[in-house]
Amino acid sequence: MGRLRAWLYVRCGLEFKTVLALAVVAAVAGGLAFHHYWSGRPRTVPVPPPVTAPAEAPRAMASPEPRLVIDIVGKVTKPGLRHLPKGARVADALAAAGGPLPGTDTTALNLARLLTDGEQILVGLLPPAAAGPQGTTSDPSSPATPLSLNSATAAQLDALPGVGPVLAQHILDFRTQHGGFTSLRQLRQIPGIGDRKFTTLKPLVHP
Structure with missing residues (x-):
C-alpha cells in the first residue's frame, strides 16, 4: 500500500486520498449516467382499450300498424x-x-x-237486400231491404232503379279504387249520379 501511494505521488502528483475521492466521484457519475440511460430507453407503451360509446336510449316504440x-x-x-x-x-x-x-x-x-x-x-x-224472409230472392228496389254498396254484385246494383249496367260498373270501380264506401254521400262522386238519382237511391242502399 505504501509503495502504491508513493508511485501515485511520484507519477501523478496525487495523494492516495485524492485518488480515492476521484474514484468515488467517478463511480457516482457513472451511476447517474447509467440511471439516466436506463430511464430514457425506449419502452413499449400499452394501448388503452377503446372507449365504448354509451348505449343510446331506447327509441320510442313505433305506433302499431x-x-x-x-x-x-x-x-x-x-x-x-x-x-x-x-x-x-x-x-x-x-x-x-x-x-x-x-x-x-x-x-x-x-x-x-x-x-x-x-x-x-x-x-x-245472399246479402240481406237479395234475400226475403224465408230466404227467397226479393226485389232489391224495396226500401225495406237496403243493399250494401260494399258487398253488392254488379247484377244487384244493375237492378236498382235508374242504375243500369254502366252505372253499376262505375259503382264497383269506385269501390275498388277507394277501398269501399264509408258514406252514402260518396255516391255523388260517381259520374251519372246527380241529386235526383241520389235521392232515389238513398233509401235503397247503405255502405
Missing part, C-alpha cells in the same frame, strides 16, 4: 271476426278464415277489393 276488423260469415272454414292489416283485400280475408268450403261459389265476391274496417263479408250467402 293500423288493423282492420272484418266479420267473415257464411261458407268458410272458420267464420268470425278477423284482424287484418290495413290494405288487405277480400282474398286475404278468405285466407284468414281458412278459405271457402268445397263447392262454394265465390264469383259474387271481388277478391281484389280493398277491405274497410268493420266490414262484413258474406261467403256463399
Whole structure:
C-alpha cells in the first residue's frame, strides 16, 4: 500500500486520498449516467382499450300498424271476426278464415277489393237486400231491404232503379279504387249520379 501511494505521488502528483475521492466521484457519475440511460430507453407503451360509446336510449316504440276488423260469415272454414292489416283485400280475408268450403261459389265476391274496417263479408250467402224472409230472392228496389254498396254484385246494383249496367260498373270501380264506401254521400262522386238519382237511391242502399 505504501509503495502504491508513493508511485501515485511520484507519477501523478496525487495523494492516495485524492485518488480515492476521484474514484468515488467517478463511480457516482457513472451511476447517474447509467440511471439516466436506463430511464430514457425506449419502452413499449400499452394501448388503452377503446372507449365504448354509451348505449343510446331506447327509441320510442313505433305506433302499431293500423288493423282492420272484418266479420267473415257464411261458407268458410272458420267464420268470425278477423284482424287484418290495413290494405288487405277480400282474398286475404278468405285466407284468414281458412278459405271457402268445397263447392262454394265465390264469383259474387271481388277478391281484389280493398277491405274497410268493420266490414262484413258474406261467403256463399245472399246479402240481406237479395234475400226475403224465408230466404227467397226479393226485389232489391224495396226500401225495406237496403243493399250494401260494399258487398253488392254488379247484377244487384244493375237492378236498382235508374242504375243500369254502366252505372253499376262505375259503382264497383269506385269501390275498388277507394277501398269501399264509408258514406252514402260518396255516391255523388260517381259520374251519372246527380241529386235526383241520389235521392232515389238513398233509401235503397247503405255502405
